[in-house]
Amino acid sequence: MTATTSRDGRATACEDAPGSRRGLGSVLLCAAWAGLLWATAAQAHDEPRRQWAPAIAEAASAAAALPAPEVLPGAKARLAQVQIHGVVVGRQASSRQGDETLVDHAFSERGRGDRLRARWTLDARGLPLRYEAEGHDYWKAPLAERFDRVDGQARWKNRVEQGRVAWPEAGAFYLPANPPPEFNGVLARALLKAPGQRLALLPAGEASLTKGPTITAGGRRLTLHLIAGIDFTPVPVWLDEQLQTAAVIDDWFEVLAPADLRLLDRLKAAQREADRRWAADLARRLTHVPRGDLLIRHARLFDPRDGVAREDMRVLVRGGFILRVEPDDAGPAPAEAEVIDAAGRFLMPGLWDVHQHFSGTDGLFDLIAGVTSARDMANDNQPLIERVQRFDAGTELGPRVVKAGIVEGVGPLAGPTDMRVETLEQARRAVDWYADRGYAQIKLYSSFKPELVRPIADLAHARGLRVSGHVPAFMRAQAFVEAGADEIQHLNFIVLNFFPEVADTRGPDRYTVMAEKLLQLDLDSAPVTGFIAELRRRHTVLDPTVAILEGLYSGAPGQPPAALKGLVERFPPIVRRRLLSGAVAVPPGREEAYRQALPRLLQLIKRLHDGGVTLMPGTDAFAGYTLHRELELYVRAGIPNAEVLRLATLTPAQVLGVAGQRGEIAPGQQADMVLLDGDPLTDIAALRQVVRTIKAGRVFDPSQLEAALGMTR
Template identity: 85%
Template sequence: MKTTYRFTLLAALCATLCAALWAPTARAHDDHERQWAPTAADAQAAQVALPAPQVLPGAKALLSQVQIHGMTVGRQALSRQGDEVLVDYAFSERGRGDQIRARWTLDARGLPLRYEAEGNDYWKVPLTERFDRADGKASWKNRVEQGGAAWPETGAFYLPANAPPEFTGVLARALLKAPGQRLALLPAGEATLTKGPTIAAGGRRLTLHLISGIDFTPVAVWLDERQQTAAVIDDWFEVLEARDVPALPRLSTAQRDADKRWSADLAKRMTHVPQGDLLIRHARLFEPRDLAAREDMRVLIRGGVIVRVEPDDGSPAPAGTEVIEAAGRFLMPGLWDVHQHFSGTDGVFDLIAGVTSARDMANDNLPLIERVKRFDAGTELGPRVVKAGIVEGVGPLAGPTDVRVETVEQARKAVDWYADRGYEQIKIYSSFKPELVRPIADMAHARGLRVSGHVPAFMRAGQFIDAGADEIQHLNFIVLNFFPEVADTRGKDRYTVMAEKLLQLDLDSAPVAGFIAEMRRRHTVLDPTVAILEGLYSGAPGEPPAALKGMVERFPPTVRRRLLSGAVAVPPGKEEAYRQALPRLLQLVKRLHDGGVTLMPGTDAFAGYTLHRELELYVRAGIPNAEVLRLATLTPAQVLGVAGQRGEIAAGKQADMVLLDGDPLKDIAALRQVVKTIKAGRVFDPAQMEAAMGMTK
């Protein structure tokens, strides 16, 4: 009872404390306070009822709060009794979220002797996991694997497939004890540790520790002077005690500075800048305007701009010109991904996959602005980025952003803030008040911004378009337009219910045809994100997403394990509906395309490779390969107002292109065979970048 009371009191305190901190945090990054910063009432509205954490008998719980963009969404309770540790970890956002109860014991070196966990993952799929070490052998079993190995004399650290954030601190402490701060990992891999800066916080000294070998980039964890876990922070997510919340801006800044140094070093090693002109010779050049491929062409690039495109007459390159011999390979404009949320190594994987332009569809705004500047300067690997700024309402199912809009005046200030900082678009999210859509659309259009988003809850797609939306994100909102009984789309029901409704939808009906015609008449654009829907409906827990099959196997072992999930658990009796969901969605994509609705390919998933799968699904839907290539190159440039600079390989345009060792006009999967990516005249070798990410050939 004491633990329950303590947690309830702490949650209420955190709600007030977080609200008080948001505005100062914003001012630390910007000269102007965000006028729409959440109030204490907003924070309280975001609280989600979670079960009281379990605590070991006779032990006291150390409570940390789980935050997304400063909004408390859960908790982590750690209790210890003798050698046994119990962590009860849970959070909830938009009806999703992990709930994991894990127990473990460690040896004197901090290496796991036993680990067991139960609960559910982010998509509420049940999970269990167990690791045991005895008689010189280690064994483990979880939903993605089962195995065993002889225990090495030098020791090893078992890395669970699904672990609470505290386990990152457990690994860091074990690495501090290990010779050379290096440990073998089970089931596979190796981790190393380096230390970063130390920050004074509330009478304690918190030190940044960076663990390499468990992700594409070093994973950060903050330990105090007693080497206890103080904070686990990433771009969106924070786990820390309430007493450390005041130090969060300084911890985040120090951590971002470490990330920037790592990214700058990688960019320096991976970027080739020609010293003079760059000439690409004997290429098969794709032109998205007329959907033709022209044989034996040459492209001259100077200072990041295309100077000349002409047939290759075989004449020698001018002195001082660097030459890329295409040898008949397929050269096309750089790809677009119009639905991303940049963090970590997303920019790296975009360039690996030939994506030279992208749109960010919601992010932590101030860090995003700085990241895009680094992309443009070449100090971090990434594409050119069009920025869309999110606006959301309040409530327990509100999306992860601090831009909360409840009034017309708040809407005006949000639009002006985004417009003044170079954003090109407003993205409306699911908890946004329907009655505010028309006013904010008018305000955005008056500032020259486009308007798009999720169709807000209690509103249908047709009403969203009538109110001024220029574009809709996610194909599922088109389906739900025809089922007004599915009114509340803030939670995961907007995905799960759709699978069942698809079987009831007559794609040849007059209402469907009429709605498609209306979208065409109004020039409403659709960003379908079919690949993530395929992963939800056609995948299975414990299997890699379809978009990453053939790629996951090449990832570092620890990364690979984390990606072996993501599908929605199929409700009993709904197996047939889920089996038919993807084919029905693809039929709808074809109807929309044939009906004249503009499609723009976006992913909202793992960067780079998922775009290839998105385009493969368009072809599978029946859209001709050449038209799909146009959708991925010229169409986004036209819709987003930058066709004067990119979208095709032509004189005067920016030198953004991709060289393929295959012909995507014959087989769209050839998009995966990227030989060179060129952005702003700078040349990137995908194989070299994949190796830098720890991928095998």
Template identity: 40%
Template sequence: MCTAAIAAAAEQVERSEVLTMGTKAGFQEARYADDGSVRVHYELNDRGRGPKYDAEYRIAADGGIESLANKGVDYFKAAVDESYKRDGKTFRWKNASEDETRTVDSPAFYLSLNGTPEEFVLLTRALLQAPDHRLAILPAGEARIEKLTELKVKGKPGAKKVALYAVHGLDLTPSFIWLDDQQRFFASYSSWSSLVRDGYADVLPTLAKTQETQEKQQSEQRAKTLTEMLVRPLLIRNVRAFDPATGNTIEDAAVLVDKGRIAAVGKASEVTAPAVADTLDGGGKFLMPGLWDMHAHFFGQADGVLDIAGGVTTVRDLANNPPVLAERIKAIESNRDIGPRIIKAGIIDGPGPFAGPTKALADNEADAQRIVDEYAASGHEQIKIYSSIKPELMPAIARMAHAKGLRVSGHVPAYMTARQFVENGADEIQHINMLMLNFLFDKVQDTRSPARFTSIGEYGAGIDLGSPAVHDFVALLKRRDIVVDPTLSTFEDMFLGRPGLPGPGFAAIQTRLPLSWQRNIRSGSGGLPIKPGQEAAYRDGYQRMIDFVGLLFRSGVRIVSGTDGSGGLQLPRELELYVSAGIPPKDVLRIATYDSAAVMKRDKEYGRIAPGYVADLILVDGDPTMNMADIRKVRTVIRGDRRYDSAKLFSAIGIAPSP
């Protein structure tokens, strides 16, 4: 049914529910009135975070949006007040970050900075109505749509004929949406979180299987096109070979790779290659082991390409949908997808309104034992405890995990201090703010909500890193050999970004990204809702987190490099922040390679350029031991028996290669 027909109908109410890992986490209600207006309410609860919008749209005859008004709060509860109006060829919009007027001669569709899911449905219909199914997007970009397949499904309200569409141009990979035969919203699916029409949740597995088949076909084609299998020995010559374990660099070096491992390394005159070997002239560039992202959530279709393109050859996944992740690993290892080596860690949380996005919820020791056993049996190497676990249950979980040979890490549970977490069996702590909260327990104990961030902004600068309390705590971490996963880059724009004033996190790569990403970065979206007058406190609180990481390093506490974000894009910034904390660049590179491998007991095979080691290598056009920003200039990636061109990988997902 076309947009005009929908507008002419009597008011129709469409309600959908958000399911995160199968648990209801929100809903959307869209009301289509007979005057051409659409009123939408949308809300999501993600561990106390999540947007809540009330929007009204008026639809034009060509399917575009004639006007909109949207009020509410964004993911971090900052106020949203956005308006837009189209008058002929004049388009005007205003939000917390933008206030623009443009004259546009050709058809165009405006996308809100903070839009409801239903707005994407409106775009889908407009694209289907547009010539060539293609439209300019305001403020920037272009989108096109294609229909992929149809299905007949049956839910409690009855049978439906639904179609899967792919919208190209808005993200690194196509955005998928399911519509019914009247072009009304039916579902949007991902393995992490989905939105589905009320009464049809049981249909999601069928939709998932069909959609994942389409995604796999795209992944397989990328792998076939962009992967070069090393079927013969490869001599990499004319390079500067850096071994992070020793900190030494061999000038005019050669490295021989055979059957996915390093067969020889040394001065070019010392390394002899078989006559059948292929040769890669490194052009004097910097060769080092592949990077490790020790805090990943590997579920986006572009994640694997992003990681390899950015030189990340190993990740540790700290929470995911286990069956889906297992399939991704199989696809990558069989060369049906592109991606890093993945080490699995399983999350466990307690039930309640702030529970993490997982089905692994434990309220007692029996539940915890079952979950730990399942993770151990499925090849997970670590348990990540989350914020809603009862403090009294945490020691039992640690004992269970250790009995199975699993490491124990996590957020510090609410109503528990970081010291207590360590003393009761933790091996590692995720996020530097969790350590700082140890000294703010008199101000905040319930850290399940965004208070675990905002309290650092409000009070973090007052933590005296030279105090006896901090000294004693750091000594405990050192004595117990506790590992810290700081994720400084995750907090940077959260603490420093403001509406209209982007944080520095993506400044170095912003212009390389798709236009929709550039807009979000420029807008400063994603920052915490900071009250007027608190800007300096939040800036100083973030600096205290950086300083704390420097103190940990100088005190001999082990650090691993993790992003909790887009590893291939974000890890370089994480490493730059370690340098700003006072850690020498060579030590930072060791943290991101050999040290991370050692934490996961893989330092005998990974993280070095040495004979017998797995040939996970990156060729860098620069010298990150002198300038850490050069780590973004990855040109070639060797992942065992596979070779990749970084520029081609980035280009395949709409990102400009590093200059």
């Protein structure tokens, strides 16, 4: 993927950078940064993306408007650009003088993004002697971090922890809580020097290194290095022939020099192949395929059709489908059938999560949590199609997936996708592209033109696709559904329907301003009750994602999100630290409004449900476990437990057109079930006690899956 900018954008980057220094070094660096963006323009040769060039140019100009990066005096900067789905959103500048390295990393997308300046020195083994950083995170929460080694002691402090240990004789590598991408290369180089390519990590854990393939082109030789121990899966970093960091790439993010853009597709393909091998090996080891029929005996079976759990039931599965459901008469099992004795445990249909964006280990965490069906609500399209095919084939672990394709407008705050639309003809091509590839709906995003909503809804409906999305900026939720939207993502857009003064919802205001507006919203007022009635009359569906809003309003930077409390402590140490953040920094004087935001949202959820609006639970956050929290919040709002279980099983199957295939435990249905060691009808938190997940008759042990990801019990 590539990006482009204009000569005007290049000049503006230098002239309008706020707070930029005007010394000679700054001018040269600004010119170099402008040249980096202009070089990127020369790479814009991918014909399918030409129609999005104006939008990409705007995004590149927005990235160029970031403050000029700092460099060490007298040093030359190595510049890399930061891309999201091929669109330039920022940069990373690395400079070195003597033993000291300075990295200035910044990106901006949709009004959010990191800004970090980090300095460090290393010893002869490549291990940090000193590290210090300051800046802010993706949600603009301030961060500062320091590590040093003094008198045989290693000391560190950051916003999630502080510690001191005796420096181990064998050495150790301090991995910062919020490092810039370049630090992956620092760790890779240290591992190359370490015995056996293994290193102890501070504050805890161990990293190891393996080499992947080498990509050669135009005199460049880049080698893939895979670092295990710092995430659930091996982390890729590309080093060049001088062992300098050439690229850090994941499903969402790309950091590399413009000169290496011509290699990007090959680098990504090599990483995807490494990921596929890892996932396929895990699937082979952790999928249990019964030798013949599968019989589940003595289960307490929940039926979402009537909300009743029936005692001592048996379920017979053959070939991935449910053959019989009947009272267990203690008779013999069919010949050669494998038997799971539920021993009175709670058996229910597999859960749905209708708002995910699959990457990495999301599919694994879904199966751990009992999620056997999901909907992807926007992704990098071809990799998603291939991933879903692997899920279905069993060569990668994950649920069944309904695909929703994103369609966005243009502009500097447009979402990270290449499916951008300015005209009706482009809208027609986008709808046809998704319909021809088996997508079930389209999702409109925040920069989409309001005047195109009705035409694209007609085009989508004519192809049998549903229409949902964010309510586009400068449009209200009521107008969105009147124009043909079948569904709305995120509860905050319902709230903002009643505050037209919050017109531009493309940036963080759609979250932050809403917290301050909620207390002004009279839930018994005629506008609110009337709109709820209109949503019911139109059968408009709502995907609320309350759990992620809870994390934004009720959390605190440096603390785990509520959905992961009690779980983060079981994650690998380095992963754990990265998840101890994510809340919006509360503006001074707004503490009470933020404290009241979640209770108010839960009151609104209850009004919507009682008013007959169909709710479908989705997360848009950490896969699997966050769905449990979403459902706990529905119960906290006052929705009965049995009804919440129906919303998480049968309702999505009905709305998304697969009722009769899944959503129930009944003859002829696909054998997707979850066995729980608890009763969610009396305590919804029992959903977290998954004993077995069954998808298409194949059996998964969540404890084995968690152990494979480095989690502890």
